[in-house]
Amino acid sequence: MLSYGLLICGAYLSVVLDTALAPAWTIGSAAPDLLALTALIWTTVGGRPRAYLGAAALGLLADLNATGRLGVSMASFALVAYCLASAQPQLARLPVWLKAAALAPAIAAQALAIGLIRKILGEIDMGLATMALRCLAVGAYTAAISLPPLMVSEWVRKPRWS
Amino acid sequence: MTISNRSLWRRAGSLPFAPLSPVLFASVLLMLAPPRATAPLKDAVSSLFAPGQKWAVSVRRRAFRWVIRCRLGLATAEQQQELAEELQRLRERNQELETALAWAAEREAAEQDAEGGITASASLVRPTLIHARALGPQARSFLERLELLDAGHNAGLETDALVFDASTVVLDQGRNAELSVDDLALAGRRILGKLVEVGPQTSIVRKVTDPGYRDLVQLAQRNEAGLRRGARGVLEGAGESLCRIRMVEVTEPVSAGDLVLAAGETGAGALGAVYGRVTRVERRAGDAHWQIWMEPAVGRDSPGEVEVLRLQLNPERIARAPDEVGSP
Numbered sequence: 001m002l003s004y005g006l007l008i009c010g011a012y013l014s015v016v017l018d019t020a021l022a023p024a025w026t027i028g029s030a031a032p033d034l035l036a037l038t039a040l041i042w043t044t045v046g047g048r049p050r051a052y053l054g055a056a057a058l059g060l061l062a063d064l065n066a067t068g069r070l071g072v073s074m075a076s077f078a079l080v081a082y083c084l085a086s087a088q089p090q091l092a093r094l095p096v097w098l099k100a101a102a103l104a105p106a107i108a109a110q111a112l113a114i115g116l117i118r119k120i121l122g123e124i125d126m127g128l129a130t131m132a133l134r135c136l137a138v139g140a141y142t143a144a145i146s147l148p149p150l151m152v153s154e155w156v157r158k159p160r161w162s
Numbered sequence: 163m164t165i166s167n168r169s170l171w172r173r174a175g176s177l178p179f180a181p182l183s184p185v186l187f188a189s190v191l192l193m194l195a196p197p198r199a200t201a202p203l204k205d206a207v208s209s210l211f212a213p214g215q216k217w218a219v220s221v222r223r224r225a226f227r228w229v230i231r232c233r234l235g236l237a238t239a240e241q242q243q244e245l246a247e248e249l250q251r252l253r254e255r256n257q258e259l260e261t262a263l264a265w266a267a268e269r270e271a272a273e274q275d276a277e278g279g280i281t282a283s284a285s286l287v288r289p290t291l292i293h294a295r296a297l298g299p300q301a302r303s304f305l306e307r308l309e310l311l312d313a314g315h316n317a318g319l320e321t322d323a324l325v326f327d328a329s330t331v332v333l334d335q336g337r338n339a340e341l342s343v344d345d346l347a348l349a350g351r352r353i354l355g356k357l358v359e360v361g362p363q364t365s366i367v368r369k370v371t372d373p374g375y376r377d378l379v380q381l382a383q384r385n386e387a388g389l390r391r392g393a394r395g396v397l398e399g400a401g402e403s404l405c406r407i408r409m410v411e412v413t414e415p416v417s418a419g420d421l422v423l424a425a426g427e428t429g430a431g432a433l434g435a436v437y438g439r440v441t442r443v444e445r446r447a448g449d450a451h452w453q454i455w456m457e458p459a460v461g462r463d464s465p466g467e468v469e470v471l472r473l474q475l476n477p478e479r480i481a482r483a484p485d486e487v488g489s490p
Contacts, residue, residue: 015211020218024226056185063192064207070200071192078185121193 010038011058015065030137032145035062036077036107041146043081044091044099045153055081068123076113080106096154100146108139250461257459258350260384261421261436291348291469294335297364331367331464336360339470346424346435346471352459353424353437354468365470368399370437370458375399379407379437380425381416392416394425397437397456404441407454414452416443422456435471 014034022031039055059077063070084091084106091099112135118124119131126134192200335341337360347354347367355375358368368375376399381392393414395407410416422437442455 012211012214016214016218019211020215021222024222050181052182053185056189059189060192061207064204065211069193069197070195070203071189074192075186075189078182078189082182117193 007038007042007054007058010042011035011061014038015061019065027141028137029134030141032142033107033111033138034142034145036110037103037142037146037149039077039081040084040103040106040110041149041153043084044088044103045150051085052078052081068118069121072117072121073114076110076117079113080110096147096150099150100143103146104139104143106139107142108135111135111138250463254350254352254459254461257352257436257439261351261434290472290474292335292339292341292472293467294333294339294341294347294365294470295467296367296464297332297334331355331369331468333357333365333367333468333470334363335470336363336365338363339472340474341365341470341472347468348435348471349460349465349468351435353435354460354464357470367468369464370397370399370405370460371401371403372399373401375405377437378425380423381407381410381414381440382421382423383415383417384421389421391423392420395454397422403462404455404457405438407440407456408451410452410454412445412450412452416440416452416454418443 039058043051056078059074062073115131345357355367355369359366379397395410420440424435438456438458441457444453
């Protein structure tokens with residue numbers, strides 16, 4: 001129950017920071033995607049069997065806060081979270097910095113999936129190469145930011161005094 | 163049929179993305195939903211997040227201000243001193259230029275009047291500027307040892323007081339340059355003060371802010387047409403950083419930022435010399451005159467070199483006088 005409360009708080013904070021602080025921390029055209037990060041951390045930490053459902057809910061929240069049609073981020077978040085959840089036992093054994101590094105391609109894939117679907121729906125007009133590069137930058141940036149929350153979650157799960 | 167259906171479901175359930183299919187199906191349905199139908203839901207969600215976003219933006223702005231303050235605080239004291247001096251120099255220069263501009267505009271207007279048929283006669287008395295240097299503490303001490311610091315005794319000032327009182331301005335010109343008491347000391351077109359004591363070789367300046375300083379002044383406002391002269395009043399030094407201007411009636415228009423020009427008979431008015439700028443204007447209930455405070459144009463630090471304004475007879479008039487007498 002506590003973890004669901006944390007998920008709701010994390011989601012609210014992510015949306016607020018994503019929209020309010022984007023001008024301050026955008027580097028070039030890449031800004032971190034905190035909501036995607038929250039979804040993937042929710043998926044990878046804790047080993048929940050149906051974590052992709054939570055990720056899908058966060059995707060729907062991202063859709064509701066974005067312009068364009070609903071369901072695009074929802075599908076992308078769910079798909080990537082499902083793939084990542086299947087690799088969760090292997091991920092759990094990795095050190096924190098490798099976990100963060102593993103999140104980079106996942107977030108990039110998530111952003112690329114959203115971009116491709118929106119391009120198919122005719123909502124954005126961007127070249128594929130530009131889109132791929134931007135998604136890679138977003139993935140790397142978000143993964144770099146994921147280190148502190150991953151460390152905190154690691155400490156919470158494995159207290160040093162135990 | 164039932165058994166075969168069950169095996170079909172089991173096979174379907176073992177497919178890689180089978181548990182995900184309901185979520186993907188729901189996503190596709192949402193994608194097909196028209197934007198008009200989903201707009202109210204989006205509005206509701208955005209209003210839910212609006213307070214948090216406002217808070218985050220205010221925090222971001224505060225943090226930005228804090229960072230700027232820290233950066234400014236990291237500048238060394240020496241840099242701050244340099245910047246402050248530069249700012250003071252630029253302010254003084256700005257004031258000089260403003261006054262010069264106003265004076266040029268007035269002179270142009272006067273010339274236009276003259277071209278329009280008004281013949282101006284040469285003035286009998288003409289102001290002349292005498293260059294002088296302000297003596298520093300070391301120079302004063304040296305002159306005192308040679309018993310050449312010859313101004314100030316009549317005003318009740320002791321030589322020791324002159325040497326050690328850094329705020330007193332002592333000039334290196336006196337009666338030798340035909341200076342006299344009440345001549346104005348100028349820094350550019352800004353008035354530093356009046357000569358209060360003149361010795362054979364030196365003289366003492368009473369600064370505008372010194373207690374007992376009084377002079378007739380005129381307020382002026384700058385507008386698009388040029389400088390518009392206004393009410394006259396009496397400037398008084400009070401020993402504080404700001405001077406008072408009295409005897410300006412409340413029926414006269416006065417506002418903060420007005421220029422304060424010299425208006426006495428010393429010739430400074432003709433030169434367009436400026437005393438400073440009005441910084442504060444108040445009116446007490448039942449009072450017939452404004453309470454006006456002026457910031458002097460010359461700052462606390464006295465300039466190293468000044469010009470003393472001295473009146474002298476116009477040589478043109480003196481040379482012309484015998485002919486005029488002889489003419490019918």
